[in-house]
Amino acid sequence: MGMGAADADEYDVLVVGGGPVGTHIAYLAGLAGKRIGIVEPRGRLLAAPTGWVSKVFREAGRELGSKDASHRADWQRVVDEFLLPTAERAFALTDRTVEQLKAVSGTCSVTIIKGKAEFSGPMQLTVTDESAETASPPVLLRASSIFLAIGSLANRLPSLPWSDPLADGFLFDSDTIMNVGRLPHHVAIQGAGVIGFEYASIFRRLGADVTIFFRESAPLDVGIGIDSSVMKAVLKRMTKVGITVLCEDGDIESIDLPPQKHGMGRITLAKSGRVIECDAFMSAIGRHGNASSLNLGAGGLAAPVRGNFVQVDPDSMRARTAQGDADFSMPVYAIGDCCLGSRITGMLLSSGQAHAEIAANHAFGLDEIHADGRLKRSSTTGFVFSEVEYPEHHAVALWTDPTIAYAGLSEQAAVAKLGAERVGTVTVHFTDTVKACVRPRGKDEFLKLVYKKDGGTLLGVCIFGSDASEIVQNVCSSINRGDTLWQVARTVQPAVTYQESLRTAAFRAIHSIQLEQEQDA
Numbered sequence: 001m002g003m004g005a006a007d008a009d010e011y012d013v014l015v016v017g018g019g020p021v022g023t024h025i026a027y028l029a030g031l032a033g034k035r036i037g038i039v040e041p042r043g044r045l046l047a048a049p050t051g052w053v054s055k056v057f058r059e060a061g062r063e064l065g066s067k068d069a070s071h072r073a074d075w076q077r078v079v080d081e082f083l084l085p086t087a088e089r090a091f092a093l094t095d096r097t098v099e100q101l102k103a104v105s106g107t108c109s110v111t112i113i114k115g116k117a118e119f120s121g122p123m124q125l126t127v128t129d130e131s132a133e134t135a136s137p138p139v140l141l142r143a144s145s146i147f148l149a150i151g152s153l154a155n156r157l158p159s160l161p162w163s164d165p166l167a168d169g170f171l172f173d174s175d176t177i178m179n180v181g182r183l184p185h186h187v188a189i190q191g192a193g194v195i196g197f198e199y200a201s202i203f204r205r206l207g208a209d210v211t212i213f214f215r216e217s218a219p220l221d222v223g224i225g226i227d228s229s230v231m232k233a234v235l236k237r238m239t240k241v242g243i244t245v246l247c248e249d250g251d252i253e254s255i256d257l258p259p260q261k262h263g264m265g266r267i268t269l270a271k272s273g274r275v276i277e278c279d280a281f282m283s284a285i286g287r288h289g290n291a292s293s294l295n296l297g298a299g300g301l302a303a304p305v306r307g308n309f310v311q312v313d314p315d316s317m318r319a320r321t322a323q324g325d326a327d328f329s330m331p332v333y334a335i336g337d338c339c340l341g342s343r344i345t346g347m348l349l350s351s352g353q354a355h356a357e358i359a360a361n362h363a364f365g366l367d368e369i370h371a372d373g374r375l376k377r378s379s380t381t382g383f384v385f386s387e388v389e390y391p392e393h394h395a396v397a398l399w400t401d402p403t404i405a406y407a408g409l410s411e412q413a414a415v416a417k418l419g420a421e422r423v424g425t426v427t428v429h430f431t432d433t434v435k436a437c438v439r440p441r442g443k444d445e446f447l448k449l450v451y452k453k454d455g456g457t458l459l460g461v462c463i464f465g466s467d468a469s470e471i472v473q474n475v476c477s478s479i480n481r482g483d484t485l486w487q488v489a490r491t492v493q494p495a496v497t498y499q500e501s502l503r504t505a506a507f508r509a510i511h512s513i514q515l516e517q518e519q520d521a
């Protein structure tokens with residue numbers, strides 16, 4: 001259409017996607033004092049991750065439902081008291097986010113460009129806003145660095161009848177389930193990854209019957225580094241609250257759609273022949289990248305790799321170019337759910353933020369500035385930075401019910417790395433804390449530490465239970481610092497908190513190391 005590069009709006013940094021990972025890199029670019037453009041179809045940043053609706057349903061289930069599904073929550077209250085007010089608060093928060101972003105550096109600027117971006121030349125994007133109320137001519141943008149943070153989409157088994165009109169209101173994937181719009185009577189869920197388990201516990205709490213079926217022999221065994229003790233605890237908890245759990249039975253033989261909307265359908269499983277009668281079915285079998293929408297080739301970049309991801313160099317997060325397998329020479333970065341090849345695996349919020357940190361270090365030279373930990377001015381840009389070395393481990397929080405959080409190595413990963421004889425573990429149930437005497441909690445909820453027997457260095461932590469996400473960062477910092485059990489045992493904790501479990505774990509581990517040493521002597 002004759003739009004030349006001369007017509008383009010120029011930025012230092014363009015961020016494609018205003019989800020949590022795009023927002024994170026924008027903050028870092030702000031710290032570096034850049035002129036930032038963020039392209040996002042909604043025209044607003046998103047305060048919450050893709051999965052925010054499930055978090056709201058979980059809160060609603062806790063308030064309006066019951067642990068054993070003994071009564072059904074009123075769906076209208078779920079919408080009026082939880083969904084709508086949360087959305088309102090989240091949008092208000094995103095608007096404040098932009099103001100905050102502008103405030104991180106006196107010289108940075110932030111523009112949000114509404115629309116979908118695709119490459120129309122090297123380091124050049126065309127943005128088209130197709131939303132009905134604001135549709136306008138395409139805009140051409142150019143930048144010195146481009147960060148792709150366009151997220152992921154739910155996988156769909158082609159054998160399922162996605163476009164059959166009778167599937168409307170019955171068949172969902174991990175994106176569309178947020179629009180379920182009612183509390184079904186019996187929900188069938190295929191897949192026991194984070195999202196499958198999350199929705200199984202949500203619907204159960206809200207008062208529905210739930211059947212979950214999956215290929216693996218344990219839930220959450222999906223390659224994201226979860227300790228097997230957590231998998232066992234999840235299995236037990238699901239069974240305890242009355243969820244029907246079918247392991248190693250994840251494939252579908254046939255499916256009969258309900259004869260009318262919100263009626264009962266039938267799913268026949270391939271391995272066992274078991275028939276599940278249900279009025280809602282969510283197939284949650286993983287997610288894939290969103291890269292094909294970007295026209296990477298026009299930007300001189302390699303075509304998306306298997307799973308529709310942008311392939312990246314693990315050290316810089318730069319996208320592979322069309323020049324060759326090992327060519328990452330263009331300043332185009334891919335971070336978050338849409339990339340493949342990073343050393344931080346897992347399509348999780350914290351993985352994406354870790355990608356952003358690595359990319360920022362590479363793109364803005366954040367860690368070239370100095371190493372004394374104080375705020376200083378960069379000699380090259382004059383902007384104020386705090387030196388942040390990228391830590392080896394980052395903490396993961398899964399907003400499941402109960403919450404799961406972990407950092408560092410699982411017991412299995414530690415054993416694989418160091419050998420069983422060098423790895424120790426210790427588990428403390430939260431019932432062994434003063435806080436749980438005041439506020440009783442599930443007997444199955446625990447914190448487990450993984451440590452090196454020689455020297456007592458912390459290697460990993462996993463936590464199963466409410467508030468897990470609030471404790472884990474503390475332990476993660478200890479792991480990254482290389483703290484030992486003896487250091488943890490001597491920490492002073494705030495009164496009547498679950499932090500006590502960490503010190504108790506350290507004491508028990510020291511005791512067991514000493515016992516072993518006495519036996520060996």
Ligand SMILES: Cc1cc2nc3c(=O)[nH]c(=O)nc-3n(C[C@H](O)[C@H](O)[C@H](O)COP(=O)(O)OP(=O)(O)OC[C@H]3O[C@@H](n4cnc5c(N)ncnc54)[C@H](O)[C@@H]3O)c2cc1C
Pocket residue numbers: 016017018019020021022039040041042046048049050051052054115116117118149150151152174175194195198290293294335336337338347348349350352396397398399400
């Ligand atoms: C149901 C569910 C539950 C989850 N629970 C957890 C959890 O408990 N813990 C956890 O750590 N993670 C969880 N996750 C994963 C987490 O939500 C993602 O890892 C995270 O949202 C990824 O962030 P992102 O910014 O990479 O992508 P997204 O959040 O998907 O954001 C991508 C953004 O890019 C925009 N976009 C797409 N294409 C274009 C384009 N061409 N041009 C411009 N903009 C574009 C989209 O509009 C979107 O705003 C969950 C995910 C789901 C679906």
